[in-house]
Every structure is written in C-alpha cells, then in structure tokens.
Amino acid sequence: MPVDEKALILAKERFGAAQRVLLVTHARPDGDAVGSLVGLGLALQQGGRQVQMVIEDGVPSEFRLMEGSDQVLRRPEGQFDLIGLVDCSDVERTGKVLIDWPAPDVNIDHHCTNMDYARVNLVDLQAVATAEIVADLLPVLDLKLTKSVAAALLTGLVTDTIGFRTSNVTPKALRLAAELMETGVDLSELYRRTLINRSFAAVRLWGAGLTKVERLGRLVWTSLTRLDREAVHYPGRDDADLINILAAIEDTDISIVFVEQSNGSIKVSWRAQPGFDVSKVALSFGGGGHAAASGAEISGSLTEVQAAVLEQTCLLVTH
Numbered sequence: 302m303p304v305d306e307k308a309l310i311l312a313k314e315r316f317g318a319a320q321r322v323l324l325v326t327h328a329r330p331d332g333d334a335v336g337s338l339v340g341l342g343l344a345l346q347q348g349g350r351q352v353q354m355v356i357e358d359g360v361p362s363e364f365r366l367m368e369g370s371d372q373v374l375r376r377p378e379g380q381f382d383l384i385g386l387v388d389c390s391d392v393e394r395t396g397k398v399l400i401d402w403p404a405p406d407v408n409i410d411h412h413c414t415n416m417d418y419a420r421v422n423l424v425d426l427q428a429v430a431t432a433e434i435v436a437d438l439l440p441v442l443d444l445k446l447t448k449s450v451a452a453a454l455l456t457g458l459v460t461d462t463i464g465f466r467t468s469n470v471t472p473k474a475l476r477l478a479a480e481l482m483e484t485g486v487d488l489s490e491l492y493r494r495t496l497i498n499r500s501f502a503a504v505r506l507w508g509a510g511l512t513k514v515e516r517l518g519r520l521v522w523t524s525l526t527r528l529d530r531e532a533v534h535y536p537g538r539d540d541a542d543l544i545n546i547l548a549a550i551e552d553t554d555i556s557i558v559f560v561e562q563s564n565g566s567i568k569v570s571w572r573a574q575p576g577f578d579v580s581k582v583a584l585s586f587g588g589g590g591h592a593a594a595s596g597a598e599i600s601g602s603l604t605e606v607q608a609a610v611l612e613q614t615c616l617l618v619t620h
Contacts, residue, residue, distance in 0.1 A: 319383035327394035332460025340453035357396035414589030432457025503541035505533035548572035
C-alpha cells in the first residue's frame, strides 16, 4: 500500500527540524540500497543539511563511480538530530552499525517484510524500489532533483527491477525513469555498468556454481563455498548475481543460491516466478525481502542450512 499521508507530514517535520542527519542502509548493499542512500543524502546536502551516509560493508565496486559514493563511511561518527534507514526491512540488516544507537527516526522502504520499526515509517509495498519512494519524498521535503541525485535514484530503479524486467514494474516507475533521465543521466551507460559488466573473477565464480546446479521438479539450486571464492580470487562474500542466471532456467518456479560465509553462516538468496512468495520462507529464517526476491543469512553448516531451506521451500512448489 502507498505511504500514509500522516507519515509524510511527520517525515517533513522531522527532516525540517534536523540539521545533522545520519542515513544508513543494509549490509552487503545492492544498487537500490546504495542509490537510495546516496540519492537522499546528496539531496539533503544540497538542501543545506550535514549528512553522513553509512554502510557496514562499504560501496560495492560497480557503484563506486556514482557521484557521492565516495562519502559513504562504514561507521557513524559524531552526533545527529535524525537517524534514517533506507531499504532496510529491519534494523538488524544494517549489521553492527547501529548497535548502541537510538531507535531510527525514519524508515524508508518497500519490502513486504518491513517491521515498521521507526518513529516514522514511509513504507510503500507497491513501489518497485526504495529509490522510487525517495524520489516521491524529495518534493515533500522541498529538495531538488539534480543530475547527481537522479543518477543515484535511477541506479536503484534499474538494479532492483533488473532493467525493468521484474513483474512488479509499473507505468509510474517507467515515467519516473524518464523524469530522472531528463536531468541528463545516461541510462545506457548506467545499465551497462550496473547490470552487464562483470569481472573475470565473477564469471569464474559463476562457473563454479553452475557446475553444481541441482534440480527437484521446478526448484533449482546451487552453492558456493569459501574455497570456490578463493579459487577464482573473487573478493566479495556474495554470489556475483548468479541467482539471476538460475532464475532464467526454463520450467523453474523457484531458484536458490547458498553462499558460505566466513563467520559460520550461509547467505541464502531466493528468486521466484509470479504466483510464488519466497519472502515468507526467508522471514521464517530471519531474513526478508519480496515475494519474488528474498534473502537471509542463516547460522549453520552448508549441509544443514541447505537441507532446512530446501525442505521449507519445497512446500511452496508442491502446494
């Protein structure tokens, strides 16, 4: 459902009264997390606020050419009048960034698993990306849509919809994309940089995962171990978007990638075709996301986590 009008009024009051703003998004950020964070952060700075942007894991390499991304820190420093979270269904997704900090003032998000954890919750489940909500918020806060802000927000739209290919894409989202492009943003370059280009190591990691793909009916999955990443010299802790490759397999309803982490946990990513809601499975394991795309980080060995997740996910496919 759309953002509540009363929440918008409260958000305007809180942002209007704040001069020092802390903005945070989730660990292991995607394009919508980085784009929403930087887009709102730059807009607030251009509106005269002091803004600090924080991501526990920093900015992934594919988003470092985004103007403003060089300002992102890994830990907050100083005091703030307002704490805002973007693209976070719950505070825990920020990692350890906000430990010992007050509860967030504003929560801007579009995930159906959002916990409404802040004093003011701007949650729109119909938005294709959190960047869409931020774009709608700018005129409410009397902030300008400059080229740098638009580039960040368009990154969020493009990446969260996989180039406007997801089933939740709306005419409103496409009109917004056009409006953002009218500031001078080069969509083709942004598309190439964020969705097409891949490092040699990432492609080799795909190879490691594709050799282990398994199938049970209309469910497919694979796994990536720490040794897989070390063998191809892949620097990240993610699947290098291998999940999107699996999601393209014909006659598949749900795809899963299991990625072994160094802290004794497994990062799990789900993708689903329309009609299946993997967010409920992710939520049962302490994760969250959308009906069509969700994730969780689960403590345990690869064998244990894989067995538990497959058992729960299979129930979706067979019912």
